[in-house]
Amino acid sequence: MPEGKKQEFWRWDESNWKDPDIDWKDAKYITVGIDVGSVSSQAVIMTDGQIYAYANMRTGFDSPNSARNVLNFALKATDMPEERMDYCVGTGYGRVNVPFADRSITEIACHARGANFIYGPEVRTVLDVGGQDIKAMQCDEKGKVTNFLMNDKCAAGTGRGMEVFADLLGIPITEVGERSFQIDEEPPAVSNTCVVYAKSEATGLLRKGWSTEQVLAAYCRAMAERIYSLVERMGVIPEFAITGGMAKNRGVIDRLMAKIGLDPMKTKWDTQIAGAVGAALFGYALCLKGKGRKK
Amino acid sequence: MLANYGYTDGSGDYFITIDTDKCNGCGECVSACPAGVLEVLDDDPNDPLREEPVAVVGTNKRNKLKYECNPCKPSIGRPPLPCIEACKAGAISHSW
Numbered sequence: 229m230p231e232g233k234k235q236e237f238w239r240w241d242e243s244n245w246k247d248p249d250i251d252w253k254d255a256k257y258i259t260v261g262i263d264v265g266s267v268s269s270q271a272v273i274m275t276d277g278q279i280y281a282y283a284n285m286r287t288g289f290d291s292p293n294s295a296r297n298v299l300n301f302a303l304k305a306t307d308m309p310e311e312r313m314d315y316c317v318g319t320g321y322g323r324v325n326v327p328f329a330d331r332s333i334t335e336i337a338c339h340a341r342g343a344n345f346i347y348g349p350e351v352r353t354v355l356d357v358g359g360q361d362i363k364a365m366q367c368d369e370k371g372k373v374t375n376f377l378m379n380d381k382c383a384a385g386t387g388r389g390m391e392v393f394a395d396l397l398g399i400p401i402t403e404v405g406e407r408s409f410q411i412d413e414e415p416p417a418v419s420n421t422c423v424v425y426a427k428s429e430a431t432g433l434l435r436k437g438w439s440t441e442q443v444l445a446a447y448c449r450a451m452a453e454r455i456y457s458l459v460e461r462m463g464v465i466p467e468f469a470i471t472g473g474m475a476k477n478r479g480v481i482d483r484l485m486a487k488i489g490l491d492p493m494k495t496k497w498d499t500q501i502a503g504a505v506g507a508a509l510f511g512y513a514l515c516l517k518g519k520g521r522k523k
Numbered sequence: 524m525l526a527n528y529g530y531t532d533g534s535g536d537y538f539i540t541i542d543t544d545k546c547n548g549c550g551e552c553v554s555a556c557p558a559g560v561l562e563v564l565d566d567d568p569n570d571p572l573r574e575e576p577v578a579v580v581g582t583n584k585r586n587k588l589k590y591e592c593n594p595c596k597p598s599i600g601r602p603p604l605p606c607i608e609a610c611k612a613g614a615i616s617h618s619w
Binding site: 331333334336337372373374375376377378379380381382421457458461462510513 | 524525526527530531532533536538568569570571572586
């Protein structure tokens with residue numbers, strides 16, 4: 229056995245954050261959104277509809293514990309006691325496994341609402357590329373969904389596929405975007421129907437003498453084509469925004485946006501928290517309707 | 524809202540679209556579908572603040588539509604689909 233720990237190229241940093249300008253003691257309603265995805269989990273704490281603190285970490289194999297861990301991680305950034313929260317909404321793939329949530333809401337509704345908040349009310353088309361599925365939504369100026377499409381039958385073209393490739397090629401996941409452009413000529417795409425086929429195709433190309441950057445570019449192109457076919461089916465109305473971890477990967481997004489012919493919207497927020505932001509905002513709306521926890 | 528339930532795979536697109544603005548949650552489609560694909564929920568899972576009943580494609584059927592709907596879709600002499608006929612509001616459509 230080789231000495232030392234094997235580098236995990238797919239691993240990305242977990243983080244938590246708090247807004248230093250907000251004091252939770254001034255808030256009327258404190259709502260929490262928990263998005264337990266297939267790969268990552270997020271918790272967002274909102275004070276009267278403003279983002280106060282959030283945390284982002286890997287889900288792991290135990291959904292109820294992931295929800296608890298990510299909430300604790302978010303609370304750790306603050307000095308707020310958990311009992312202070314007025315409403316908690318669970319969303320995402322593991323939303324039924326958030327034991328302390330008052331309600332669960334689908335990720336379709338939450339991502340559109342969250343994108344409306346973090347990108348602004350101009351957003352009309354939201355693409356969420358998650359760990360194991362792709363969702364495309366059209367929404368109105370209030371973030372209410374008007375049309376949606378989701379492909380969760382197959383995980384091709386999703387975040388987990390990119391993690392598999394990062395590991396195969398030995399390129400840290402955060403560098404994938406930049407490295408996929410370090411090529412002289414854009415290669416043709418590999419198989420875009422299946423991560424497993426794409427991986428065996430990529431292994432063959434490496435044997436043929438392709439550089440890792442070329443193979444990466446070919447895979448990024450395949451993912452962009454896969455995502456494009458879904459988006460094209462629903463139709464794109466500007467402005468266009470992308471949420472989820474894939475929004476941080478230029479390699480796929482630049483290739484996708486070149487096909488669509490638009491520029492994606494920009495935000496100062498972490499794109500991965502959109503679902504949890506939407507969940508917390510729904511919690512706030514429900515509190516305003518008088519459905520918050522009785523204390 | 525146009526709720527598209529279904530998927531795309533190597534053989535084509537298999538989506539059932541329910542226009543939730545037209546759907547009144549009457550439930551006629553539920554009894555009309557021989558495969559039990561449709562169900563009515565008390566509130567729309569994708570529009571949590573609406574709080575009116577609406578028809579959806581069941582979560583355990585969404586990724587099997589190609590096979591579940593197949594008996595109603597013979598390759599020749601295709602009769603009208605029972606779900607679409609049952610829906611007086613005209614809220615249901617199929618992509619294939």
